[in-house]
Amino acid sequence: xxxxxxxRTRRKDTRPAELLAAALDCFVEKGFAATRMEDIARRAxxxxxxxxxxxxxxxxxxxxLVRETLLPRIATLEQSATMAGLGAEAKLRAxxxxxxxxxxxPKLVAxxxxxxxxxxxxPDMARFYRQExxxxxxxxxxxxxxxxxxxxxxxxLPDLDIMTRLFMGxxxxxxxxxxxxxxxxxxxxPIDRVLSTHADLFLTAIKAPTGTGGAP
Amino acid sequence: xxxxxxxRTRRKDTRPAELLAAALDCFVEKGFAATRMEDIARRAxxxxxxxxxxxxxxxxxxxxLVRETLLPRIATLEQSATMAGLGAEAKLRAxxxxxxxxxxxPKLVAxxxxxxxxxxxxPDMARFYRQExxxxxxxxxxxxxxxxxxxxxxxxLPDLDIMTRLFMGxxxxxxxxxxxxxxxxxxxxPIDRVLSTHADLFLTAIKAPTGTGGAP
Amino acid sequence: xxxxxxxRTRRKDTRPAELLAAALDCFVEKGFAATRMEDIARRAxxxxxxxxxxxxxxxxxxxxLVRETLLPRIATLEQSATMAGLGAEAKLRAxxxxxxxxxxxPKLVAxxxxxxxxxxxxPDMARFYRQExxxxxxxxxxxxxxxxxxxxxxxxLPDLDIMTRLFMGxxxxxxxxxxxxxxxxxxxxPIDRVLSTHADLFLTAIKAPTGTGGAP
Amino acid sequence: xxxxxxxRTRRKDTRPAELLAAALDCFVEKGFAATRMEDIARRAxxxxxxxxxxxxxxxxxxxxLVRETLLPRIATLEQSATMAGLGAEAKLRAxxxxxxxxxxxPKLVAxxxxxxxxxxxxPDMARFYRQExxxxxxxxxxxxxxxxxxxxxxxxLPDLDIMTRLFMGxxxxxxxxxxxxxxxxxxxxPIDRVLSTHADLFLTAIKAPTGTGGAP
DNA sequence: GATGAATGAGCATTCATTCAT
DNA sequence: CATGAATGAATGCTCATTCAT
Numbered sequence: 001x002x003x004x005x006x007x008r009t010r011r012k013d014t015r016p017a018e019l020l021a022a023a024l025d026c027f028v029e030k031g032f033a034a035t036r037m038e039d040i041a042r043r044a045x046x047x048x049x050x051x052x053x054x055x056x057x058x059x060x061x062x063x064x065l066v067r068e069t070l071l072p073r074i075a076t077l078e079q080s081a082t083m084a085g086l087g088a089e090a091k092l093r094a095x096x097x098x099x100x101x102x103x104x105x106p107k108l109v110a111x112x113x114x115x116x117x118x119x120x121x122x123p124d125m126a127r128f129y130r131q132e133x134x135x136x137x138x139x140x141x142x143x144x145x146x147x148x149x150x151x152x153x154x155x156x157l158p159d160l161d162i163m164t165r166l167f168m169g170x171x172x173x174x175x176x177x178x179x180x181x182x183x184x185x186x187x188x189x190p191i192d193r194v195l196s197t198h199a200d201l202f203l204t205a206i207k208a209p210t211g212t213g214g215a216p
Numbered sequence: 217x218x219x220x221x222x223x224r225t226r227r228k229d230t231r232p233a234e235l236l237a238a239a240l241d242c243f244v245e246k247g248f249a250a251t252r253m254e255d256i257a258r259r260a261x262x263x264x265x266x267x268x269x270x271x272x273x274x275x276x277x278x279x280x281l282v283r284e285t286l287l288p289r290i291a292t293l294e295q296s297a298t299m300a301g302l303g304a305e306a307k308l309r310a311x312x313x314x315x316x317x318x319x320x321x322p323k324l325v326a327x328x329x330x331x332x333x334x335x336x337x338x339p340d341m342a343r344f345y346r347q348e349x350x351x352x353x354x355x356x357x358x359x360x361x362x363x364x365x366x367x368x369x370x371x372x373l374p375d376l377d378i379m380t381r382l383f384m385g386x387x388x389x390x391x392x393x394x395x396x397x398x399x400x401x402x403x404x405x406p407i408d409r410v411l412s413t414h415a416d417l418f419l420t421a422i423k424a425p426t427g428t429g430g431a432p
Numbered sequence: 433x434x435x436x437x438x439x440r441t442r443r444k445d446t447r448p449a450e451l452l453a454a455a456l457d458c459f460v461e462k463g464f465a466a467t468r469m470e471d472i473a474r475r476a477x478x479x480x481x482x483x484x485x486x487x488x489x490x491x492x493x494x495x496x497l498v499r500e501t502l503l504p505r506i507a508t509l510e511q512s513a514t515m516a517g518l519g520a521e522a523k524l525r526a527x528x529x530x531x532x533x534x535x536x537x538p539k540l541v542a543x544x545x546x547x548x549x550x551x552x553x554x555p556d557m558a559r560f561y562r563q564e565x566x567x568x569x570x571x572x573x574x575x576x577x578x579x580x581x582x583x584x585x586x587x588x589l590p591d592l593d594i595m596t597r598l599f600m601g602x603x604x605x606x607x608x609x610x611x612x613x614x615x616x617x618x619x620x621x622p623i624d625r626v627l628s629t630h631a632d633l634f635l636t637a638i639k640a641p642t643g644t645g646g647a648p
Numbered sequence: 649x650x651x652x653x654x655x656r657t658r659r660k661d662t663r664p665a666e667l668l669a670a671a672l673d674c675f676v677e678k679g680f681a682a683t684r685m686e687d688i689a690r691r692a693x694x695x696x697x698x699x700x701x702x703x704x705x706x707x708x709x710x711x712x713l714v715r716e717t718l719l720p721r722i723a724t725l726e727q728s729a730t731m732a733g734l735g736a737e738a739k740l741r742a743x744x745x746x747x748x749x750x751x752x753x754p755k756l757v758a759x760x761x762x763x764x765x766x767x768x769x770x771p772d773m774a775r776f777y778r779q780e781x782x783x784x785x786x787x788x789x790x791x792x793x794x795x796x797x798x799x800x801x802x803x804x805l806p807d808l809d810i811m812t813r814l815f816m817g818x819x820x821x822x823x824x825x826x827x828x829x830x831x832x833x834x835x836x837x838p839i840d841r842v843l844s845t846h847a848d849l850f851l852t853a854i855k856a857p858t859g860t861g862g863a864p
Numbered sequence: 865g866a867t868g869a870a871t872g873a874g875c876a877t878t879c880a881t882t883c884a885t
Numbered sequence: 886c887a888t889g890a891a892t893g894a895a896t897g898c899t900c901a902t903t904c905a906t
Binding site: 264 | 888
């Protein structure tokens with residue numbers, strides 16, 4: 001059909017990103033295993049062989065995808081946690097708001113899901129994700145909870161790790177929902193309301209009793 | 217040749233279950249795509265061809281697996297919710313305890329994860345899971361929350377669906393953790409403590425204020 | 433064309449030999465690298481996949497070919513050398529005659545040539561050939577030369593290894609000729625005459641002077 | 649980027665030779681099939697595309713290699729045979745000495761071996777080699793044997809072609825050894841001793857009986 | 865001339881599925 | 886019923902060759 005041999009455009013520098021984007025699209029649609037190299041190539045508008053000029057194997061594409069896409073995101077999150085103005089509560093709410101934005105972007109949510117789905121076949125990547133993404137997120141949140149407790153914002157919290165997990169639970173559930181059922185759903189999940197309700201409930205439960213104010 | 221005379225037990229009736237069990241084992245270990253029919257057959261102790269006497273295709277095995285394994289579990293959960301003695305709180309705690317037991321069994325948690333991972337390739341199954349598992353679970357929990365509110369146990373809850381999601385968040389997170397990182401982890405997650413802390417926090421936040429004022 | 437789906441004959445035991453024969457044919461015709469698995473399969477009258485039921489890889493076919501075909505031949509040679517009746521000369525002539533028969537069979541000569549051609553890409557096989565074929569041949573011939581010297585048949589021979597090489601030289605040349613140029617040649621090389629002339633010349637040169645001295 | 653300004657020496661004339669040299673290196677190391685155009689190009693210090701400015705295809709490189717490298721060598725040999733001073737024996741020994749030098753150079757021996765290995769895939773080249781190299785060598789040697797017989801140096805030799813082959817046998821064997829097993833061998837073959845012993849034996853066998861002449 | 869990014873036909877290998885026994 | 890040898894479409898990857906720069 002496409003008789004014209006396609007201009008064979010030369011753009012060594014932008015190619016990797018284009019290819020990763022195409023790969024992500026495919027992985028999101030069909031999963032890693034069901035995606036053929038040719039799918040990715042075609043979607044990127046190049047020939048099959050071109051892919052191998054930039055990535056040595058199908059696995060490598062996946063790893064690059066995780067590395068390139070997740071790391072910057074985490075860094076952003078860490079920075080924003082530091083800069084935030086005042087209380088731990090405010091910071092937690094800010095983080096939840098940010099996560100809400102991530103959750104709204106199907107492509108971004110897709111990557112963690114891919115990692116989960118393929119963890120068994122890519123143990124190295126699971127480890128990488130565990131250490132570079134989850135561990136850093138945990139440290140960030142643990143720190144905020146500790147800060148809140150120390151400043152008297154929160155009541156004493158016996159196990160920070162558990163708090164972190166409970167805090168992230170609804171985020172994870174929402175992420176999964178978005179990637180799995182949202183396409184088939186008629187009424188979309190109101191991400192922001194879920195997360196803000198979560199913040200309200202969760203903070204209510206851990207906040208130090210306010211003006212418990214015994215009078216003299 | 218046939219050293220062990222392998223009684224070739226005519227157990228046409230138990231076969232499907234055995235095959236499904238073998239399939240589950242394989243899927244859990246290597247994922248759906250990476251599991252070969254031969255793996256399943258060998259694990260079940262039958263020949264490759266035998267499989268096709270009971271299931272028409274690899275996909276069919278997967279679907280049967282989900283159907284057969286999840287439905288009974290849900291039924292159990294629904295029943296237990298009905299029978300439970302008294303308050304909504306008690307029922308919610310009981311459900312959480314049950315889920316804790318499910319979470320402790322790697323095989324059981326594996327199935328939802330498989331569904332998630334393969335939802336893209338098996339839209340029918342995703343729909344099935346959405347309707348038969350999730351929807352029913354949602355209805356169950358929504359009912360309990362409504363009951364709690366009506367009986368005055370809980371304070372007014374504007375959006376029951378959201379409550380249900382927040383309630384399930386930590387359960388989902390734990391499930392994912394168990395199937396994905398637990399194998400690589402040195403210190404296991406204390407499922408029960410996570411869930412009981414969750415119950416405490418969550419219920420604290422939604423319970424109706426107790427000593428409401430009391431007049432002298 | 434072949435609409436009838438071919439009876440899918442079952443013959444697990446004869447297959448490997450058939451496949452090796454087909455592979456040898458192909459390798460002889462086109463060399464190892466230029467032979468496609470499909471060529472071999474088609475020539476053996478099976479489907480491509482069937483090959484992998486019996487050999488794990490293309491390389492493995494080659495190795496099996498060398499092992500299966502050469503070893504028995506060497507064993508035969510060794511035995512015949514032992515049994516031979518009397519003098520070293522007679523045994524050497526007998527060996528040459530045997531080799532002449534091998535040389536007349538294009539398939540048999542083809543294997544050593546393949547080994548030579550692919551030695552660079554299959555160092556293991558080169559080593560195997562060096563040790564199992566050449567070393568054993570050398571030992572055999574060295575022994576015969578030593579025997580001849582000790583019995584007074586031959587004059588003292590300072591370096592047996594060199595004798596062995598000189599003895600084998602014309603055999604090797606002939607082998608190469610057969611596999612390389614014979615197909616393109618109009619007048620075939622008279623193998624037997626070459627070898628018998630070789631025997632005459634070579635033995636003339638190493639035989640102990642007969643009428644040793646004797647004074648009148 | 650282009651750190652070394654690589655003078656881009658306009659040496660259009662020396663290029664082909666350089667490329668052939670690089671190609672030979674590669675072919676020797678890995679064989680024809682396993683050598684990639686990129687290997688050759690890199691070794692020659694040029695870009696892949698540059699190769700195609702000088703040779704139309706990979707096959708062409710091979711053919712050029714054989715043509716360019718072998719022909720001069722043969723010419724040298726022919727000349728030296730003519731010029732040599734006196735007897736046929738001396739000339740034969742001289743030729744053997746020359747061949748010994750060729751045999752000591754791995755690169756030179758590699759070419760005939762490549763021809764042998766690829767004869768099946770390059771019938772034209774095989775024919776070329778047969779006619780331009782082998783036939784001329786045969787003619788040369790046949791001539792020397794005839795000369796020796798006519799001059800009474802050698803005893804009558806019924807079939808000169810066969811003599812030539814027997815004469816070349818050990819040379820061929822040595823060549824093969826050098827290219828195939830020498831790299832893996834601990835004790836190298838003493839080429840010169842093999843060839844000089846060969847000369848001694850062979851000439852002993854064909855020389856006319858010397859002054860057998862008992863006087864009356 | 866020289867480059868090297870791009871191409872796509874080609875090949876080894878895998879695996880779900882079939883069917884003669 | 887059960888088997889497992891046979892099948893062949895499908896897929897990841899390679900590499901000779903082209904051509905815009």
